[in-house]
Amino acid sequence: MTRAELDKDPRDVAAMFDTIAGRYDLLNSVLSLGRERHWRRAVVNAVDAYSGELVLDLAAGTGTSSESFARRGARVIACDFSLGMLRVGALRRGGASRRGVTVVAGDALNLPFADETFDAVTVSFGLRNVNDVDRALAELLRVTRVGGRLVICEFSHLPVRPLDRLLGRGMEIGLPLVARGFSDNPDAYAYLSESIAAWPDQPTLAGRLQEVGWSRVAWRNLTFGVVALHRAHRER
Numbered sequence: 001m002t003r004a005e006l007d008k009d010p011r012d013v014a015a016m017f018d019t020i021a022g023r024y025d026l027l028n029s030v031l032s033l034g035r036e037r038h039w040r041r042a043v044v045n046a047v048d049a050y051s052g053e054l055v056l057d058l059a060a061g062t063g064t065s066s067e068s069f070a071r072r073g074a075r076v077i078a079c080d081f082s083l084g085m086l087r088v089g090a091l092r093r094g095g096a097s098r099r100g101v102t103v104v105a106g107d108a109l110n111l112p113f114a115d116e117t118f119d120a121v122t123v124s125f126g127l128r129n130v131n132d133v134d135r136a137l138a139e140l141l142r143v144t145r146v147g148g149r150l151v152i153c154e155f156s157h158l159p160v161r162p163l164d165r166l167l168g169r170g171m172e173i174g175l176p177l178v179a180r181g182f183s184d185n186p187d188a189y190a191y192l193s194e195s196i197a198a199w200p201d202q203p204t205l206a207g208r209l210q211e212v213g214w215s216r217v218a219w220r221n222l223t224f225g226v227v228a229l230h231r232a233h234r235e236r
């Protein structure tokens, strides 16, 4: 079965998500024991999109979060390079541009949008899969208008290191086991635990955001740091 490795070769990553697209949202709900809904609510509140704003949901996958921003009245571009993921979402909504969400195929490292296009840009559980995080953060900055904002939602690390390692070990064993019962590609869920273990902790990611040029960077932990929300602004 297709799975990505930690080099995050874009072809492997896109192909892996294509294979799991059909049951992606179901698996999220099962593997997070329902916490995913709470995390997504926190993202919607952090993005705080209002009527008429234009929001980029990058690495949007099936567009589950995109739909929540649109329900608040924002116009949402759901951009991803897995056509399989985009297709599942578009079918669910009844078209490629429906219910306030328009899907656009695109790569985070070379976004198909003009400078300063969006009021807010956001990435949920996507940045970890990109093979050049700094370049993706710079691209996000480029397409955000001055005064606009960024919200990143990503799996992260518990502040108590031994507990974090224990959780990581549990996920390494548990995720592929559970995925075997539900997913067409359980190997993809081995990649999930490996990529979370290798992902930078909250302060490190905040530092990288600052280095790229984002301002007023802050983060908060959800579910004790299993997930973290990073927020930042474009000031110039």
Ligand SMILES: C[S@@+](CC[C@H](N)C(=O)[O-])C[C@H]1O[C@@H](n2cnc3c(N)ncnc32)[C@H](O)[C@@H]1O
Pocket: 010, 013, 014, 017, 058, 059, 060, 061, 062, 063, 064, 065, 079, 080, 081, 082, 085, 106, 107, 108, 109, 123, 124, 125, 126, 127, 129, 130, 131
């Ligand atoms: C775990 S899914 C997250 C989907 C969605 N944001 C969510 O919250 O459910 C990660 C997504 O990142 C996308 N992705 C990874 N690297 C990408 C890149 N370089 N450009 C665009 N999308 C990318 C994958 O195709 C996949 O749909």
